[in-house]
Amino acid sequence: MKDKVRKAVLPAAGLGTRFLPASKAIPKEMISIVDKPTIQYIVEEAVASGIKQVVLVTARGKCPIEDHFDKVWELEHILRERGKNGLLEVSQALWKMVEVISVRQHEPLGLGHAFYCAKNVVGDEPFVGMLPDDIVDCPDYPCARQLIDVYNKYKCSVVALMKTPPRLIDKYGMVKFKPVEGNVVQVFDSVEKPKPSEAPSDLGIVARYLFTPEIFQALEETKPGVGGEIQITDAIANLARKGRMYGCIFKGERFDAGDKFGYLEATVHFALQHPELGDRFRKWLKEYVSKI
Numbered sequence: 001m002k003d004k005v006r007k008a009v010l011p012a013a014g015l016g017t018r019f020l021p022a023s024k025a026i027p028k029e030m031i032s033i034v035d036k037p038t039i040q041y042i043v044e045e046a047v048a049s050g051i052k053q054v055v056l057v058t059a060r061g062k063c064p065i066e067d068h069f070d071k072v073w074e075l076e077h078i079l080r081e082r083g084k085n086g087l088l089e090v091s092q093a094l095w096k097m098v099e100v101i102s103v104r105q106h107e108p109l110g111l112g113h114a115f116y117c118a119k120n121v122v123g124d125e126p127f128v129g130m131l132p133d134d135i136v137d138c139p140d141y142p143c144a145r146q147l148i149d150v151y152n153k154y155k156c157s158v159v160a161l162m163k164t165p166p167r168l169i170d171k172y173g174m175v176k177f178k179p180v181e182g183n184v185v186q187v188f189d190s191v192e193k194p195k196p197s198e199a200p201s202d203l204g205i206v207a208r209y210l211f212t213p214e215i216f217q218a219l220e221e222t223k224p225g226v227g228g229e230i231q232i233t234d235a236i237a238n239l240a241r242k243g244r245m246y247g248c249i250f251k252g253e254r255f256d257a258g259d260k261f262g263y264l265e266a267t268v269h270f271a272l273q274h275p276e277l278g279d280r281f282r283k284w285l286k287e288y289v290s291k292i
Helices: 038-048 063-068 073-081 085-096 111-116 143-154 166-171 214-220 232-241 260-273 278-290
Strands: 007-011 053-058 099-104 127-130 134-137 157-163 173-181 184-192 203-211 245-249 253-256
Touching (some): 007 038, 007 111, 038 063, 038 127, 038 134, 038 260, 053 063, 063 099, 073 085, 111 214, 111 232, 127 143, 134 203, 134 260, 143 157, 143 203, 143 245, 157 173, 157 232, 173 232, 173 245, 184 232, 203 232, 203 245, 214 232, 232 245, 253 260, 260 278
Parallel strands (some): 007 053, 053 099, 157 245
Antiparallel strands (some): 127 203, 134 253, 173 184, 173 203, 184 245
């Protein structure tokens, strides 16, 4: 097995039903937060974490994601001809920042199956798994980088964890663990979406994973669950019970942009940070709130 983490796998084959009707004709991952598609925030985090290759797991209708990270000759020619060099650099940065390739998930058989579809591309390397509608803002220490640093020390798979309020426990995979050091724990088991009274702890798995190639064997051993889907949480439990799983209670502000309310939170958050719009938006927001 190779040690260096160079690849990230982004499962992006879902139907995006939570965002209908907006997602009827365009991929949900391409819905913009301010002026960037949601998935671009995830790819930028991967690049900032040292990732050199992004593997998109896609399905029919997801070609706009691939196009977004490709070179558009006509657009660049027009921008160059018109002297719009700033916009030209923005367009070129998308295909220069990282190598992006894609594989197909031909059937909607779950998140675990989506990761398994990348097996032949990942090979014998560790990789970061990143859900493309879940944003963690921590510019000085990206969430994916936090997992990579834990992996570099313990040479095991690592999942991102957060303290979860009781009302949300049945929406996440919850873990049984013991503290190791600082914000690092060893995970011994995981349960997919338990009742609050049956959860092994208040730490839930959130949208960022670092897997060694062992995960593919674990996925092969994982039986389909509800709806015939292969749950990544069950494969994580498989590795955890073998003593091969750690957790990192990540630092950063997290937004579930696949949820309409979380999407609105992310939009306000990044609009306030925007170098061109931030001050103007903040002033408008204060005035608007004062009228409510």
